[in-house]
Amino acid sequence: MKHLLKMLDLSTEEIIDILDLADQLKYELKHGIPHPHLKGKSLGMIFQKASTRTRVSFETGMYQLGGHPLFLSSDDLQIGRGEPVQDTARVLSRYLDGIMIRTFEQKEVEDLAQYGSIPVINGLTDFCHPCQILADLMTIREYKTDFDGLKMCFIGDGNNMANSLIVGCLKVGMAVAVACPEGYHPDPQVMEFAKGYGDKFQLTDKPLEAAKDADVVITDVWASMGQEGEAEARRKAFHGYQVNDAVMAQAHADAMVLHCLPAHREEEITEKVFEAHADEIFEEAENRLHAQKAVMVKLMG
Ligand code: CP
Numbered sequence: 001m002k003h004l005l006k007m008l009d010l011s012t013e014e015i016i017d018i019l020d021l022a023d024q025l026k027y028e029l030k031h032g033i034p035h036p037h038l039k040g041k042s043l044g045m046i047f048q049k050a051s052t053r054t055r056v057s058f059e060t061g062m063y064q065l066g067g068h069p070l071f072l073s074s075d076d077l078q079i080g081r082g083e084p085v086q087d088t089a090r091v092l093s094r095y096l097d098g099i100m101i102r103t104f105e106q107k108e109v110e111d112l113a114q115y116g117s118i119p120v121i122n123g124l125t126d127f128c129h130p131c132q133i134l135a136d137l138m139t140i141r142e143y144k145t146d147f148d149g150l151k152m153c154f155i156g157d158g159n160n161m162a163n164s165l166i167v168g169c170l171k172v173g174m175a176v177a178v179a180c181p182e183g184y185h186p187d188p189q190v191m192e193f194a195k196g197y198g199d200k201f202q203l204t205d206k207p208l209e210a211a212k213d214a215d216v217v218i219t220d221v222w223a224s225m226g227q228e229g230e231a232e233a234r235r236k237a238f239h240g241y242q243v244n245d246a247v248m249a250q251a252h253a254d255a256m257v258l259h260c261l262p263a264h265r266e267e268e269i270t271e272k273v274f275e276a277h278a279d280e281i282f283e284e285a286e287n288r289l290h291a292q293k294a295v296m297v298k299l300m301g
Pocket residue numbers: 050051052053054055124132260261262
């Protein structure tokens with residue numbers, strides 16, 4: 001594994017390896033056992049979109065690993081004034097040991113990896129959010145012990161979160177059901193991948209159907225970063241695509257609920273369901289730290 005660009009690139013073994021290391025790093029952190037695997041190494045973190053969790057967990061994680069994180073806002077970099085990503089990649093490769101990037105187009109992340117000579121980590125694009133899904137899988141395994149026989153249900157926008165969850169959950173052996181309105185389906189590349197899993201994958205426009213017998217219920221905002229101008233149209237299109245009591249009544253009684261955050265209460269999830277599952281949701285947020293530290297150790301250690 002040279003980069004973390006998208007879940008489609010990872011083998012099942014690589015995913016499990018990352019999760020195992022993440023569990024170990026979490027244990028060590030909780031027990032005060034130092035783990036300076038990246039002593040003397042630097043990670044550049046390019047942000048073209050806002051972030052709370054990704055920025056703080058990468059920055060703190062790098063510090064805990066003995067390395068040095070650099071926050072690079074695209075407003076301050078020459079990339080924000082049009083310097084090509086190919087040149088930025090070759091320059092940064094001469095200073096840093098790794099780059100994390102959050103941006104719009106997946107191609108920009110792939111180009112950074114192609115033209116640079118250091119590991120690149122995707123911190124979210126319009127296409128996918130692999131760091132989040134590794135944390136989600138870590139949380140699912142923590143609560144459910146094993147992935148075998150589990151069903152994940154996603155309700156909402158077939159966007160970056162759905163795209164990565166479908167791939168990640170199928171790769172570790174879970175069944176997946178996704179409910180999206182017409183016009184907001186997952187990416188065709190992901191649909192093509194999912195087709196190979198036969199009836200372990202289901203796409204429907206009926207949230208209650210998708211939630212039937214689910215062990216994990218996941219949703220995401222109706223309007224993602226960069227889609228603020230579509231918010232009104234999306235509110236209409238996603239009406240009814242909400243994780244609420246009716247959806248949870250279809251799922252198993254002990255089903256968990258995850259949300260990558262930030263959440264919009266009473267849009268994609270009700271306040272009641274959110275608060276009933278707050279422990280899982282905030283464990284998931286914490287696990288961003290441990291999963292990303294594992295990714296950095298694998299790529300830069
Ligand atoms: N879930 C997630 O990526 O959060 P941030 O946008 O705050 O980084």
